[in-house]
Amino acid sequence: MSPVANGRLLFNEVPEGYPVPGKTTVYDESSKIDLEKVALQGGFLVKVLVLSIDPYLRGRMRHVEIATYIAPFAVGEPLANFGVGVVLRSESPAVKSGDHLYGIYPFVQYTVQNDAQAFRVIDNKLDLPLSAYIGVCGMPGETAYYAWKEYASPKRASCTSWVAPSDIADRLFTQGDVVFVSTAAGPVGATVVQLAKADGLKVIASAGSDDKVAFATSIGADVAFNYKTVSTRKILEKEGPINIYWDNVGGETLEAAIEYAGKGARFIECGMISAYNTKTPYGVANLINIIAQEIHIHGFVVSSLRSKYVEEFYSQFVPRVASGDIKYKEHLVRGLENAGEAILDVQSGKNFGKCVVVVAEE
Known part of the structure; x- marks a missing residue:
């Protein structure tokens, strides 16, 4: 030849x-x-x-x-x-x-x-x-799966039965975590949305077009919006406070998430694409709230978590993709x-x- x-x-x-x-x-x-x-x-x-x-x-x-x-x-x-x-x-x-x-x-x-x-x-x-x-069955899916397992600590809603002195049964309701996922129609964000819903959480999802918003809704997001036409701050003010923020973009979206974070919120810092192609990244102005709200910031690189979760990922997560349980x-x-x-x-x-x-x- x-x-x-x-x-x-x-x-x-x-x-x-x-x-x-x-x-x-x-x-x-x-x-x-x-x-x-x-x-x-x-x-x-x-x-x-x-x-x-x-x-x-x-x-x-x-x-x-x-x-x-x-x-x-x-x-x-x-x-x-x-x-x-x-x-x-x-x-x-x-x-x-x-x-x-x-x-x-x-x-x-x-x-x-x-x-x-x-x-x-x-x-x-x-x-x-x-x-x-x-x-979804490679590095992007691994990114979502590993960091969600390692840092999210999701708390689902629960109902506890109790009996009043009058023997009337009632229930105490504890609201579960509220999750905000940016770039929710991308391969990482969409996987996170589905992991969060599988854990029984309320999911707020942002995306950059109406068809991407529709996709985020189709995979389970409870509240999905186009951040280019709707104010992120207004959505978080109405639907929050948020307990978990999956950050793919940084910048103004990160600032809004900090503004409406609940006490002890977990921020999972996966990417900051808003800063990748500019010499003047947006300056987040409310970092003091990290202290006031006792926010936990988790930055990570997927390779650092791979040895801990890789076999579990292939044996447990990939079959969920094949079965159609995880959409992509x-x-x-x-x-x-x-x-x-x-x-x-x-x-x-x-x-x-x-x-x-x-x-x-x-």
Whole structure:
């Protein structure tokens, strides 16, 4: 077989604001690969099938001198993120030809990998689309599941029977927690909405369009609203106080959540996309309320919780997705050459559901 083009999405330059397709990222087909003869050196050749587009990728598009929890992308090199691929050839005893592997891949069509332990073999006995394993059954679903288990401490409503001296039965009602989820139609937020409802809680959900609001309602949100047309503060004032806030956006929404937080509220800080593409992030003005309301702030990175919950996630949560108990929505983009546009869509909120780049069919 003659060498074939090995398309790549390269990180070309650090953006000033939103990443610009063709400028921040560039699709390149100059690289060639011989699928039959490329040296494996004890590793395995993978055909990349699907790649995940997530908000955090913007944080890796930065100058090398800016330190944070994850390394920046290298200029001139392919981007990388979670994906699923199929093994074409293998010299590794840990994987075999035909295996589907979930893990972090460069944004290329074909790649030789050497560390089998960095990937999870997907047997897919539940017959889910492979794209689900980079969405609700992958890192976004893990993010929601792990942090909800670790930090939410949900208190559901309860009724306690008692007998009055007159022998008249009555009941004492204790209201359960009120949860506010921002970006509630996204892959993480939508999963959180459903986890909260499964725990018997009242859920307030915000989203950026009317169709996203309708989706949040369809998966169980008790109060869903379009934050672009309705005041978040007014909704929280009416429906709160809130006991749990799942934060995906930061900024003004975080400020509103602090304003209407109940005593001892738990804030789960997952993302702050409102600050990713600006040099002047919104300054939250009411931080003193964190003290007054004894708010517990939990920032986290999903990888820090993975070892504690990963087997439980795959054995207990993924079957719920397969059974239809957990709903999800996908935004499919076909072709690696369109991945730059997909990245911009996620940063600007144009996607509806988990953004997946379909690199190739099986």
